[in-house]
Amino acid sequence: MEFTVRPQNHGLDDPIVISDGSSSPDESSTNDKRLKHSAEEGSSDSRKKLRSSPSSFSNNTRRLESFKRKRSPESIEADCYSERTSECTVSADSSLEMTGEDEICEESIVSPPTDPCSFISSTLPIAGERSVKLPMEGPSKMELKPKLKREKSTKLRNLDTFEIIKQIGEGAYGVVYEAKDKQTEELVALKRIKLKLGMNRFPNRALREIRILGQLSHKNIVNLKEVVSDDVDFKKAKQSLYLVMEFVEHDLKGLLESAIVDFNELHNASIMKQILEGLNYCHNRNILHRDIKTTNILMNSRGQVKLADFGLSRQVDPEDKQRPYTNNVVSYWYRSPELLMGQRRYGPAIDIWSCGCILGELFYKKPIFPGDSEVSQLLVISRICGTATPDVWPSVVDLPSFKTLRPKKIFKRRLRDVFACLPPLALELLDNMLTLDPSERVTTEDAIKSSWLKNINPESITPSKLPQYNCHELSVRSFKRFTGNHNHAE
Template identity: 55%
Template sequence: SRKEKETRSRPSIIDLPLPPTLPGGDSSPLHLASHQGLSLTLPALKKRPKICCPRYGERKHTKSDWGKRCVDKFDIIGIIGEGTYGQVYKAKDKDTGELVALKKVRLDNEKEGFPITAIREIKILRQLKHCSVVNMKEIVTDKQDALDFKKDKGAFYLVFEYMDHDLMGLLESGMVQFSHEHIRSFMRQLMEGLDYCHKNNFLHRDIKCSNILLNNRGNQKLSSFLMTMSTSLFSTIDSRPYTNKVITLWYRPPELLLGEERYSPAIDVWSCGCILGELFTKKPIFQANQELLQLELISRLCGSPCPAAWPDVIKLPLFNTMKPKKQYRRRLREEFAFLPTSALDLLDQMLTLDPSRRCTSEGALNSDFLCDVDPNNMPPPESVDLDSYLSVESRLTCWRSSWATS
């Protein structure tokens, strides 16, 4: 047909003439032969390399990978908790075979789009890369295409490395015995993660046992950065007031209870001191359900807040209204006399009423109790694999991980 003849007679790119040779131009045999009308037998071309992305699992994910995969790339094993945004699932990556925790971010009830608290947590976690801080690997969605979100609101999933337990669940189970050396290892890892956060200008502001994750190898990770605040936006820590309605009550330091709004990293160190005491006693050392009673319990053990022990306490907004009815002397060393001396010294420094005199996270790492600890050489606690001891219902109770709110 006429159309076929036109197609056959249409010149291809090979038939196009080459540009004229310029002085100093290419004088290769191929170039000269084409202009002189000579035929030249070309060598067989080598096979061109394929240009394609490696498969997932063949390389580490980069920032550009985030959000490209769908949740169907994971085999969901089961629900392991209820998080701030939605359920938390244990899952297996189909490409790598790695176990992960999928933290669901529901959008169906969000009028303003993606939750601002989730955005803050994601932004912070992407800046924190440390072996003692939980690692967020990527973000996946339950929609194959972005256009699907216009039709039906979907959900995002934050993909975290999987940790077998949280510290609160292990302590409450009563099935794991922590030796003196295990406590040293756990506190070393906790303070290393906290020191890293503080040196990168982050205050965690919600350290508690349920936000400390552990695996069956004895590795520990600090998690749950919902309340975390960056101080790098301000020239000094005292440049602006912050909310003092942070940190779960049992782990809240006295300066916050007395209304301090210009606080320092010392607030996190107090929380870690509470955890150190809890690791030895197997229960929270300050358990109150009201702020006034919480301050009362602190005063009974650490002494009443007074100018003699804490000169600036009289400047705090609630010093007169929250003052304990009775004046207590400090009895911490007496109550915890059963602790090893080095552990007692550190606990005393971490639970100092005056935040300016409280030890820092770096100071805790340099203390006699923690300075020579190597967590890599520490065998995991016996019976830490609770899967062989507890029923499914009990495991879900124990797995009150960092994603769950108090």
């Protein structure tokens, strides 16, 4: 008995006659000749089809070669699966609108082939040593190899070794707790990485934060000590990882909202000097923070300032000015006008704008650009910094949302009039930070050397009287809701 089939999976057009073993030896020999003849003709036709369909070139080529070698269907499927998994390790986040053929969605989710603990242990410092600078992140470098020799064991400490005291912060991508290390009796901050329900892949944002913090060591940047996990299996999408960082008593947002801390000009200069020094350390290593705001500026009881929350940070290539990144970064109140207008090829200037917003907030005691959308944010900025026009910002006409989001009314720049109460040297620095054109905006290095900050030594300045209790944004807002008061008195 014979069956005539068309092997569509192999791209062959001629039928193949297959015998079930009941035919005579002559018929079997004839069938073998037919099979060989069909394979030879089909190979020629397949090559024509592969040239006309480049999208399936890789898979079809592998299948054709396997058919010619008369391999089993199991080995063919294994090759195709291996190829698919090696090429498709990154999937775009559907919540973001990304465009461009050469775009690599940086808010994607990595699906590591093994437990992410191996990645973490190879990134974090061990035995008191800081990890060396890792290679630049790129489209095909999602898994990084450390340059230091490390132990093969990748087992992380368990969460049970810490005693969680209370929650001190919460963001879109994690929850922060105050905890105590049972082994050392040291207070630490635990940041739990949020995983979406049913997601069995580790967020790329968390891996990037661990990687970047693992190579940063500066007195004005929060220190990442280690990463711990709970007892649940990660492969079942039920495991949580916690970033163990040094505990800092206050954040700048909580101190300003509490209305019990009085920062004078010297204190404000000390705070800005420390913020800029930590940020300059990042920029010199081609790292953008991309989320500078008062909530992410921590301060201990000695008045030392530390940058925190590197969940949106990114290491960029300074030589590749045309690579696009997402503009969905930085909170609205601290977001620069180029980001609001859709700019996706940006640099350190976006962090400088955020620092300018913080500088004005230190003297003004509240956010200076309170908006709740791109349109309202640009309107608030235009009323103080002037409308973005080609006269003051020549390249603004090239931004994607320039025509749709720009205010219809032309406002004049009146920043020096609005903040006339600031000291003259501080006002000059604020004016240079809040320049509309990012190419004309001051850099972190020039800001540190400005006339207002160049002679400031934060270590020699007596800090302001800070509250004895921990003053974070979450605790202050909880107190206000409980008491119904807008002024947080001690």
